[in-house]
Amino acid sequence: MALIEGLVLSTTAYRDNDLLVKVFTKDEGIITVMACGVKKSKSAMRPIGQPYTWVVFDGTYPKNKQGIGFANSVQESKIYRHVVEDLTTAAYAALIAKLVTVAFEEHVKQTEWYKKLLAAFAQLNEQKDPQVVTNIIELQLLPVFGVAPNWRADPLTGQVEGDFDYSDKYNGIIEKSHFDMDDHRLHLDQKTVYYLRLFSTIDISKLGSVTLSVVTKRGIQRVVDYLYDRQVGFQPKEKRFIQKMAAFEGQLAIKPRKRED
Structure with a gap:
């Protein structure tokens, strides 16, 4: 597990309530993470499902710098409101x-x-x-x-x-x-x-x-x-x-x- 800081670049639908999220991170450049349940209306993960949002989330980097990582919980977020x-x-x-x-x-x-x-x-x-x-x-x-x-x-x-x-x-x-x-x-x-x-x-x-x-x-x-x-x-x-x-x-x-x- 790691605290990952980055800017959400884009999202892609994956199953009913999940998203694949592309994030430009501070420490590992661009990565893709799975955000499960993020599309549910009461999900605390919703900030990571909004492109052009700065986030800090608890998650895992892609293993051996291949494939996808996982986002488990959002700790901080800042949306660029005028941008969206x-x-x-x-x-x-x-x-x-x-x-x-x-x-x-x-x-x-x-x-x-x-x-x-x-x-x-x-x-x-x-x-x-x-x-x-x-x-x-x-x-x-x-x-x-x-x-x-x-x-x-x-x-x-x-x-x-x-x-x-x-x-x-x-x-x-x-x-x-x-x-x-x-x-x-x-x-x-x-x-x-x-x-x-x-x-x-x-x-x-x-x-x-x-x-x-x-x-x-x-x-x-x-x-x-x-x-x-x-x-x-x-x-x-x-x-x-x-x-x-x-x-x-x-x-x-x-x-x-x-x-x-």
């Missing part, structure tokens, strides 16, 4: 949970990413822009997926200040004087480049108030999607749901035409 109650925030939280689930193997300790994940969910719960929080996680996960764009300096001169654009050919930013060396650069505006460089290194726990224009947010998302599609080769259904939701909200925002006599 706001539809848009919940959609971005689901995307973050899917990305880390795919990025990391189970049973491998990820101390820094555990801290980063909790910080991200705290920011979401404080109603920070969920796209901004998610873009930071997406950009900082790229090296875990084996993709490491150079956001720091022009590789040809080492220049760190100036006007830059993203180049697939040079796997990162290039300075304005070298734009003609890649006909397929992304033609990004400088504000988008600035935030891409910032988000790739920022400590998410120290994220302050960030208010970006729709144009800048679209530019950042375009680059993030480009990198995940072209270099990671991964587009989760959670991202497609966000895209469809944004398109639907855009339709609702269109004002009806005035009726002509």
Whole structure:
């Protein structure tokens, strides 16, 4: 038996009242545990059955780091209430949970990413822009997926200040004087480049108030999607749901035409 601390990422139904729960734990990385009876209305285990809840539970780790463990009783819990109650925030939280689930193997300790994940969910719960929080996680996960764009300096001169654009050919930013060396650069505006460089290194726990224009947010998302599609080769259904939701909200925002006599 052990006291296990972690963040609930997702749950899967198993028999009538039981769940298989995927938890990003502090000490063993991602594990899957069986939570018996958790779906019963009066079960004291219910917190572990709610995704995006921080929990401390009495249980057992998977034996020999294989298979599943067991959750026996919840000792402490903290739900990120805004994350689960706001539809848009919940959609971005689901995307973050899917990305880390795919990025990391189970049973491998990820101390820094555990801290980063909790910080991200705290920011979401404080109603920070969920796209901004998610873009930071997406950009900082790229090296875990084996993709490491150079956001720091022009590789040809080492220049760190100036006007830059993203180049697939040079796997990162290039300075304005070298734009003609890649006909397929992304033609990004400088504000988008600035935030891409910032988000790739920022400590998410120290994220302050960030208010970006729709144009800048679209530019950042375009680059993030480009990198995940072209270099990671991964587009989760959670991202497609966000895209469809944004398109639907855009339709609702269109004002009806005035009726002509």
